[in-house]
Structures are given as structure tokens and as C-alpha cells.
Amino acid sequence: MNTREETTPATVAEPARGSRADMHCHLPLDLAASPLRRSALAAGGLRAVRARTWERTLALLGDGYRRALGAAPEANVRGPRAA
DSSP states (O other): OOOGGGOOTTOOOOOOTTSHHHHHTTHHHHHHTOHHHHHHHHHHHHHHHTTOOHHHHHHHHHHHHHHHTTOOOOSOOOSOOOO
16 A cells, blocks of 8 residues: 555555545445345435426526526426425
């Protein structure tokens, strides 16, 4: 392993034992070993992005521009609401 003086941005060094990085480097392996956790994570991700459509995003952007220009935003932003 390199010392701090030898380390460059491209150098890969092992995390210090007991550090947060050391604990987090095992998370992908734990997730890969658990079909139930993968399924729950996937379902949560799908719920989180369901309301993030291009139409809703552009409507919100348009409302922001209208507010910045001093006009009233549209009354109804189309698209499903976030749960």
C-alpha cells in the first residue's frame, strides 16, 4: 500500500480498518447476497421515481420560469403525485 506522499488521484488504496469506507465497501456484497433486500430496494426505487415524468418535470420548470418573470404558475401540474 502507498504512503500518503506516494498517493496520486488514480491510486487505489485500501480503507483504514474500522473506517466508514471499510464498513461501506461490504454493502454491495451484502445486497448481492440477499434477494429479499434487492427486491425491497428495487420496489422503493420504482415508487420514488414514479412521479418523475418528463411532462411533470417540464411543467414544474415552466412554473419556475413564470414565477421568476412575475407571472402566476399554472394551476395544475400534470402527472402523478409522489407517494
